[in-house]
Amino acid sequence: YYALSAMLIAGCIYKYIEYRGAEKEWGDGIRGLSLNAARYALLRVEHGPHTKNWRPQVLVMLNLDAEQAVKHPRLLSFTSQLKAGKGLTIVGSVLEGTYLDKHMEAQRAEENIRSLMSTEKTKGFCQLVVSSSLRDGMSHLIQSAGLGGLKHNTVLMAWPASWKQEDNPFSWKNFVDTVRDTTAAHQALLVAKNVDSFPQNQERFGGGHVDVWWIVHDGGMLMLLPFLLRQHKVWRKCRMRIFTVAQVDDNSIQMKKDLQMFLYHLRISAEVEVVEMVENDISAFTYERTLMMEQRSQMLKQMQLSKNEQEREAQLIHDRNTASHTAAAARTQAPPTPDKVQMTWTREKLIAE
Template sequence: DKYGDSIGGALIVGKLAWPHEWVIMIGAFLSTMGAGLQSLTGAPRLFQAIAKDNIVPFLRVFSVTTKHGEPFRALLLTAFITELGILVGNLDYIAPIITMFFLMCYGFVNMACALQTLLQTPNWRPRFKYYHWTLSLIGLTLCIVLMFISSWYFALTAIALAFCIYKYIEYKGAEQEWGDGIRGLAMSAARYSLLRLQAGPPHTKNWRPQLLVLMKLDEQLQPKYPRMVLFASQLKAGKGLVLVNSVLAGQFRDRYPDAQASKQSLMNLIKAYGVKGFSDVSIANDVSEGLCQLIQNAGLGGLKHNTVVLGWPYGWRHDADERSYKVFLETVKNVGAAQMALLVPKGINQFPDAGAKAKGTIDVWWIVHDGGLLMLLPFLLRQDRTWKNCTLRIFTVAQTEDNSIQMKKDLQTYLYQLRIEADVDVVEMSNQDISAYTYERTLMMEQRTDMLSKIRDQQTENRSSGRSAKITLSTVPEESSTDHDNTEIPEGPADKSQFTFTPQDAKKLIGKMKKPDKENVRRMHTAVRLNEHIVEKSHGAQLVILNLPAPPRSAAGAENYMEFLEVLTEGLERVLMVRGSGREVITIYS
């Protein structure tokens, strides 16, 4: 008897009321009238306030008020929604909808209180001294249970609608920031994860390159080689850590604005390439020392880099300032001392741009075992769509007395156990006599070293005597590169202190000077012969990956080391030189 037909349509509760049934009738009327007036005055103003704060962007049209401050548009929308409920004409259909949203409102308030307490937010200071977060949790649980008891399909619909509104606000971004409990929860989870990561070094099975990209800036404080960031993104395939850092030379107090502008440039570059990473710029009196500090201290806790990406010092041959390559060498040594892996891309401007798809081969010249990093890098690169269509070829070098057939079988077995598909080839290097070309290249190298030393001495004398000189280093044909042009360093009007060095001069000096150093000749011979094989086999490869030799321990061989690297990579468009960290990064079980 839902509608009271047995008692003539009267209220059953009214019949039971004392002293008269009109007590219930009047009370229900006054309660309904009060709730209606409250909704009439409160709902439109609340709606207008939400629209004015631009929390939900598409409701901005309802933020307008009249000259008396009345939310007229919000009032019209409220009246329209109310009229729809009246037209339904059945309270049993309307009540579940209203119940869901009221229960959701109370549930979210309880959830916010519980989160604020659990996260120990400083601005959460409840006045009720007997409050405990379990009370809020119980209230949230009861609200959810009552929602599903009332109507499970209406409950699911209301939850889905609330989730869509939240994601819309998160996507569009509210102009007013009122705080976010989820953000506090994320910070707490991040702190917990960092403490877990700090427990110890990762196992070989969990090793992956966490990259620190050392970016060089130009005079306008813009990234000089932006494709280094793109290459790091391709290597990571969107996973792991990417830090893009740089160092400015000078005093912190003087260059702090420049550092902030540079940091913004790096952030814009990261966003432009869609890289998930962080950027920062440091200031140091000495660039080498600043880079060393970054290698030591970049990252946070267990979330630190284990691989450094360092740009090649293009144009170092034509720069009389020895700092152009000494910063590079010092950084290479510091990375090795920190037991981190090092990646040096050469010809970075020729690397594939964003959206391009390379087709061909990735050739790995495996000369020194470095813990498997040379095997792992091409596999990671091929996970990115840019390098996905490339096939992998692995070359190893053998002497004439080595068993090349057995070496090839062993390497194929090793790759099979690593579950890496690649073509294997063994290149034999014969112990042939050192050619005249090798002597000439060695002599050119030593002559250039002597010439630059004289230039620096002359510059020192000129500064002390007040004179100036114009220094011109002519381009050597074997040293041409697509990444730099000839460099001239004007320092005032030219005088007799002018030095010019060309390969033709070297040929004239062969008979006049003493023979080149035997150790330099031996190293140059190895570099020339190996370069001949690499160019012969990999001249058409999309990328050549090879070992980066160990840097010299003394400063005397710095320029010779750079020359060896130039000879080793001569004639190759894209090269990635790799130096491992000294630990295994891939095993047959990982």
């Protein structure tokens, strides 16, 4: 009883001092302890996490309109559904100009972003950069967002909607440069297309599927993202399906068993479907072709060729492979197959879009 009484008296004294405003003279002790604990924790997490503990720490890139309002608020809804209040979330944006001229607009934009984060229940930090160009500002955010070990490993952004318009030629250039910066920083990139059609936090799906086309071996991130989404109330009743691509002469049954075992070790519940396609329908960026490209790059490095010689050698190998595939197709004279799902982006598909 004496201990409880002492704790009660100490609490009353603290509340009285807090009410009287004594912190104006000697500061808030609790805040000082919090800052000290935060500093200690940041020093402890200086090194990266273990592979098994990896989860997306997201940097959300928002676009602002002329009134400093967020163009795609559903991007924050998707972020809160993906993160569920766990891990690190940094919401960033860029204003073009100089800080001396744009500091008032920057403050107003930051207030708008914080208000939207509160509405969408997105727990995280807001970081706004004023730069001479949008491209440089996004590059600065990718490089410098975060503090110490509390840094992002994933960049989330919306697909550029006006990249085909002639009056906005820098839209697709900024997007491509951002992809390159993210790759150079060894970070994952999530691009949300048609983000304005994404569900809000108040919506609930009574069924449906979350389909994953697992083509290139990427360590399982494509499987982790829908798993995290299904932890949220919006997607909880959706079922997860994973489609993988195999050639006609591959052992589809064994491939399905291996993928099911892989999901079992990841503790992910999902349906597995193997889609058989002929070799001509499979993109050149599948896992096997990727291995061939890596082996060729290593071979060129071992040969110690110059840059121009490497380009000529790579083009020669590409021409030989193209000629061999064309000759094989002419010999077999296989009937044309119907169009199937486009697995990866090609130059023709990009122009068609």
